[in-house]
Amino acid sequence: MARTVLVPLLRNEVAPRFDLALEVLLARISDEGEEISRDIILLDHASADGLCDFVLKNDVAAVLVGGIEEEYYHYLRWKRVEVVDQVMGPVDAVLERFRAGRLAPGDILYGEEAWS
Amino acid sequence: MTSHSDIAGHGTVSGAADIAAALSGPVVLAAFDLFPHAMLVVDGAQRVRWINKRMEALCGIPRERAVGLPCAQVLRSGLCVHGCPAHAGTPSLRRETDLLSAARRKIPVAVTSLRLGDGEEADLRLVVVEDLGRVKDLEKSLSASSSLPGGRLLGRSREMERLLDVLPVIAQAEAPVLITGETGTGKDLVAEALHAGSARSRESFVRLNPSPMPEELLDSELFGHVKGAFPWAASDKVGRIQAAAGGTIYVAELADLPMPQQVGLLRLLDEKVIAPVGSQSSVRVDVRLMAATHRAPEELVRQGRLREDLLHRLAAVRVHLPPLRDRAGDVEFLLHHFLAAYAGMLKKSVTGFSPKALRILADYSWPGNVRELKNVVEYAVMVCQEARVLPAHLPMHVLEEAQRRRRRPRGQAAGEARHG
Numbered sequence: 001m002a003r004t005v006l007v008p009l010l011r012n013e014v015a016p017r018f019d020l021a022l023e024v025l026l027a028r029i030s031d032e033g034e035e036i037s038r039d040i041i042l043l044d045h046a047s048a049d050g051l052c053d054f055v056l057k058n059d060v061a062a063v064l065v066g067g068i069e070e071e072y073y074h075y076l077r078w079k080r081v082e083v084v085d086q087v088m089g090p091v092d093a094v095l096e097r098f099r100a101g102r103l104a105p106g107d108i109l110y111g112e113e114a115w116s
Numbered sequence: 117m118t119s120h121s122d123i124a125g126h127g128t129v130s131g132a133a134d135i136a137a138a139l140s141g142p143v144v145l146a147a148f149d150l151f152p153h154a155m156l157v158v159d160g161a162q163r164v165r166w167i168n169k170r171m172e173a174l175c176g177i178p179r180e181r182a183v184g185l186p187c188a189q190v191l192r193s194g195l196c197v198h199g200c201p202a203h204a205g206t207p208s209l210r211r212e213t214d215l216l217s218a219a220r221r222k223i224p225v226a227v228t229s230l231r232l233g234d235g236e237e238a239d240l241r242l243v244v245v246e247d248l249g250r251v252k253d254l255e256k257s258l259s260a261s262s263s264l265p266g267g268r269l270l271g272r273s274r275e276m277e278r279l280l281d282v283l284p285v286i287a288q289a290e291a292p293v294l295i296t297g298e299t300g301t302g303k304d305l306v307a308e309a310l311h312a313g314s315a316r317s318r319e320s321f322v323r324l325n326p327s328p329m330p331e332e333l334l335d336s337e338l339f340g341h342v343k344g345a346f347p348w349a350a351s352d353k354v355g356r357i358q359a360a361a362g363g364t365i366y367v368a369e370l371a372d373l374p375m376p377q378q379v380g381l382l383r384l385l386d387e388k389v390i391a392p393v394g395s396q397s398s399v400r401v402d403v404r405l406m407a408a409t410h411r412a413p414e415e416l417v418r419q420g421r422l423r424e425d426l427l428h429r430l431a432a433v434r435v436h437l438p439p440l441r442d443r444a445g446d447v448e449f450l451l452h453h454f455l456a457a458y459a460g461m462l463k464k465s466v467t468g469f470s471p472k473a474l475r476i477l478a479d480y481s482w483p484g485n486v487r488e489l490k491n492v493v494e495y496a497v498m499v500c501q502e503a504r505v506l507p508a509h510l511p512m513h514v515l516e517e518a519q520r521r522r523r524r525p526r527g528q529a530a531g532e533a534r535h536g
Contacts, residue, residue, distance in 0.1 A: 010188065010197060013186070015197070016188050016189045016191075016192040016196060016216075017192055017194075017197060017216050019216075019222075020194065021197075046197075066189060066192065067192045067220070068216075068220060069220055069221070070219075070220040070221060073220055085220070086176065086218065088186075088189045108177075108181060110184070110185060111184070
């Protein structure tokens, strides 16, 4: 069954903060790790509460983000949403690693020298 | 020929260049590791060039990994996402915001951005991040306890408004304060409010109640002692005054302080030093002294219970709290204020006073002032089973005074109240 992944964006990179993101990417990923669809959604205002509601309403299975407050991290985990935080890098590189099942918290995917 | 101004100018530039060269060395960067603030150097492309140890701890990224990363990803401040001011072109700026730490905590911070160098290095900026968490916590606790200028002091009368107007100014001064007023008027609250509103508010507020005790014990309590000063002094002990260092020491009843200890306070006011018992040397203490008394200080001087020189030094600022009977309109205001507070606290649905109960309370002389009024309201709310407090719910001594007043001519009763 396909899964929906949400990535808060800052331009074409993973946003450094969940609570300040004004743009999110919603990607549908198949069981085989293929990207089925991709949507970019603009939010009318930045809000961690609002984004949590958005995650739940859209049946998001995983959130890939830079920084997220403890309270929201545990709330999403309690709602059985996978949260991979402290992630940095261009959104394509991050999604690609996630689809390959290799993305871990703290991964930095900038430039040629990507750290993990 | 070189003019004097040339030499001066050359000397200045050369000196500045030397300093700049020295400051650009690795020694300074190493020194930044010892700073209590997080620091990072960013370039014109908004990439991190260097971070100190404190920043490493805050962002959870080792220095070697942080170099080259976008500064917004490392700093994660509220300013990074929406209009980063660090690259606005101004030589320096400071903004308050918050950042998200590696521990997933949002921390209030002040971010200062300084442009480094004038030439090619002009694109480099040093960003200093101060953690304001502790300051904000203190501000919050202070505003909770003192959202009014007088903290928990309450009153709408002209006398109280005049007092509440001057309290912030007195708080900011460093002068000693003498607080006078009858018992129950709120002298302790004034002292607390003055401390909370002062620059010393982050330090201790130490209250001293000089209750009757052997003189040597009181000396030790106030000024401390050294090991061996008394047979039972097994180690050095810091006194209450030293415990208040940087903050405020408040003597709750000046009249209870024996003469020898008054000499010690006098020395503290004059020389800012105290002498711990048994010590050969004095200890310098930076403390603000406040004292209160419910008696007339001049009368205490006449009785030989207060040193005149201490009174003159203490009374640099004198705050007098009027008795409740002289605070027109405050009785009704305070009655309703405490009624609402106690009804909430005791989970009662009492919403007011009957007109007769209100008349009895308004005519009462309140010798115990606000403290007594508070106790009377607490009792009334406790025993009241109606929606309004009736005369039957008032304490016996209040009703008895009302009865006495009814039996006597009006003028005589009013006179009694004034002098009671």
